[in-house]
Amino acid sequence: MKVELGQKNYLYPALVVLVGANVNGKPNYTPVAHTGLWITRSSVALTGNSHSNKGIKENGTFSFNIPSQEQLILTDYCGLVSGKDTDKGALFTNFYGELGTAPMIEECPLNMEFRVVETTVSPRSRGVPADVYIGEIIATYCNEDVLTDGELDLMKVKPYFVSARDLFYYGLGERIARDGIGEQLKEKQEK
Amino acid sequence: MKVELGQKNYLYPALVVLVGANVNGKPNYTPVAHTGLWITRSSVALTGNSHSNKGIKENGTFSFNIPSQEQLILTDYCGLVSGKDTDKGALFTNFYGELGTAPMIEECPLNMEFRVVETTVSPRSRGVPADVYIGEIIATYCNEDVLTDGELDLMKVKPYFVSARDLFYYGLGERIARDGIGEQLKEKQEK
Numbered sequence: 442m443k444v445e446l447g448q449k450n451y452l453y454p455a456l457v458v459l460v461g462a463n464v465n466g467k468p469n470y471t472p473v474a475h476t477g478l479w480i481t482r483s484s485v486a487l488t489g490n491s492h493s494n495k496g497i498k499e500n501g502t503f504s505f506n507i508p509s510q511e512q513l514i515l516t517d518y519c520g521l522v523s524g525k526d527t528d529k530g531a532l533f534t535n536f537y538g539e540l541g542t543a544p545m546i547e548e549c550p551l552n553m554e555f556r557v558v559e560t561t562v563s564p565r566s567r568g569v570p571a572d573v574y575i576g577e578i579i580a581t582y583c584n585e586d587v588l589t590d591g592e593l594d595l596m597k598v599k600p601y602f603v604s605a606r607d608l609f610y611y612g613l614g615e616r617i618a619r620d621g622i623g624e625q626l627k628e629k630q631e632k
Numbered sequence: 633m634k635v636e637l638g639q640k641n642y643l644y645p646a647l648v649v650l651v652g653a654n655v656n657g658k659p660n661y662t663p664v665a666h667t668g669l670w671i672t673r674s675s676v677a678l679t680g681n682s683h684s685n686k687g688i689k690e691n692g693t694f695s696f697n698i699p700s701q702e703q704l705i706l707t708d709y710c711g712l713v714s715g716k717d718t719d720k721g722a723l724f725t726n727f728y729g730e731l732g733t734a735p736m737i738e739e740c741p742l743n744m745e746f747r748v749v750e751t752t753v754s755p756r757s758r759g760v761p762a763d764v765y766i767g768e769i770i771a772t773y774c775n776e777d778v779l780t781d782g783e784l785d786l787m788k789v790k791p792y793f794v795s796a797r798d799l800f801y802y803g804l805g806e807r808i809a810r811d812g813i814g815e816q817l818k819e820k821q822e823k
Contacts, residue, residue, distance in 0.1 A: 443727065443738070444779065446772040451742060452669045452696065454786060454804065456643065477668015478643045479677035479754045479764050486670035505643065510808060517814030522821075536634065547634070551642060561750060561766075563670045573670050575752075581637040588635065595645060595795055595802065602804070603811055604786055610813075612805030613645065617701060617792060620799040623709030630713075 454602030454611050459516055460485055461504035461544045462496030468530030468544030469493050470506065472520040474603050475571070481578050483555060489569035492524030497574055500542040501557045506549035509599040510612060517610075538580050550587045550598045554579045645793030645802050650707055651676055652695035652735045653687030659721030659735030660684050661697065663711040665794050666762070672769050674746060680760035683715030688765055691733040692748045697740035700790040701803060708801075729771050741778040741789045745770045 455474035462469055471493045477484035483505065487494040497503045508516045519529055534547035538554045545552040555576025562570040587597040595613065602611045646665035653660055662684045668675035674696065678685040688694045699707040710720055725738035729745045736743040746767025753761045778788040786804065793802045 442776040443743070443773045444776050446774055446784065448672070448769055449772055450669065450672055450674060450769045451744060451772045451774075451784065452647065452649075452667065452674050454647070454791070455669055456645070458643075475668075475670045476643065477670065477675045478641065478646055479666045479668065479675065480756055480762050481639070481641055482754050483641060483643050484668045484670065484675060513809055514814050514817055517809075517812065518817040518821075519814070521812075521814050521818050527821075552634070553642060559752060563673050565671055571671050578639055578641045581640055581642045582634045583637055583642075585633040585635050593637065593642065593797060595798065595800075600645070601808060605811070606784060607786065608811040609786075609807045610809045610811060611786065612808045613793070614803030614805040616800045617803045618704055618708075618801045620794055620796075620801060621708065621712075622801075623705050623707070623712050626705055626709040627712045630709075630718075 451606060453604035453606055457508060457516060457601055457603050459506040459508055459519060459546060459549060460493055461506055461546065462493045463500055463542050463544055464492055464496035464524055468535045469496055469524035470519050470529045470546065472516050474605060476505070482558065482575055483578065484573055484575045486563055486571040486573045488571055494572055497557065502540045502543040503555055503557070503574065503576060504543040504545045505553040505555070506546040507551035507598060507600050508549050510601050512548060513601060513610060538582065540579055545582065550584045551593070552582045642797060644795035644797055648699060648707060648792055648794050650697040650699055650710060650737060650740060651684055652697055652737065653684045654691055654733050654735055655683055655687035655715055659726045660687055660715035661710050661720050661737065663707050665796060667696070673749065673766055674769065675764055675766045677754055677762040677764045679762055685763055688748065693731045693734040694746050694748070694765065694767060695734040695736045696744040696746070697737040698742035698789060698791050699740050701792050703739060704792060704801060729773065731770055736773065741775045742784070743773045
């Protein structure tokens with residue numbers, strides 16, 4: 442039995458990302474769930490009047506910083522205060538990569554820097570439309586201690602997710618299967 | 633110590649979604665990790681020559697079907713065979729919603745239908761560029777048995793994630809905190 446939930450986007454839970462941007466030359470960070478992945482590009486939607494939004498417009502660059510579960514409270518806090526009043530760069534150790542204008546967070550296990558290649562808007566039911574930035578990946582960095590045999594190990598990164606529908610954060614579960622496990626079914630079908 | 637991982641997008645793990653589209657009037661489904669969320673819209677990137685891509689172009693509509701962990705093998709299988717040779721609609725019980733042309737999967741606990749409002753492309757290092765579709769949410773449906781007190785319960789949906797970097801599937805972990813838990817830190821800072 443299907444139940445209709447209305448005209449609401451339920452694409453959750455979403456990976457929690459701290460978006461970084463320089464605003465007036467100073468690092469600012471804001472947690473977002475509204476990101477997207479498409480091959481070598483990523484998207485991020487930000488409320489029109491937000492401080493980070495101003496910074497992305499300024500420089501045409503931004504960063505994604507994946508917080509681990511240990512940084513959950515600090516990351517949530519970053520969403521409760523505005524960079525207009527609070528120096529959020531001072532909460533972290535900041536570093537810059539190839540672009541030079543996309544601040545990244547040393548303490549976050551995984552960091553990516555992007556150059557904006559396309560922009561669009563998304564309407565909102567209330568308030569101003571969100572600006573959507575599509576960035577091309579320039580470089581990715583991780584902390585040495587989240588590598589296993591030289592490869593990024595998500596069980597060490599400990600990323601987490603948020604659902605704006607039930608207002609909970611969720612941890613990452615265990616590895617449950619290998620990508621390609623349907624091969625067995627394919628072989629059976631082909632017989 | 634930061635280690636550079638090269639010019640690769642590591643925005644993983646990503647929620648596994650079965651994208652639905654009618655191709656020549658018949659339902660077709662393909663699993664994707666390359667989706668995006670922006671308020672009332674979602675994006676999906678599909679390889680230019682894929683069967684589902686043809687269907688989305690045909691109708692200007694698509695669906696997202698969130699498989700549960702129980703559907704992992706069948707979902708993976710859908711990514712190993714093409715709708716050109718295999719009737720993937722026959723693997724599921726199909727239903728249609730308001731749009732009438734975006735097929736959805738009864739067995740998947742959560743379904744969303746979208747109307748395409750914008751299209752763009754994303755380059756690829758090898759092969760043809762991917763088509764990117766941005767859809768406006770039209771309606772969302774769920775199975776009655778994943779509701780708790782009338783609200784969607786992600787612990788019952790049991791969605792799962794994929795990382796194209798390590799080629800593993802990951803389950804959803806437990807609820808670890810409430811959205812807004814940073815409020816305690818905000819109060820402390822304000823004192």
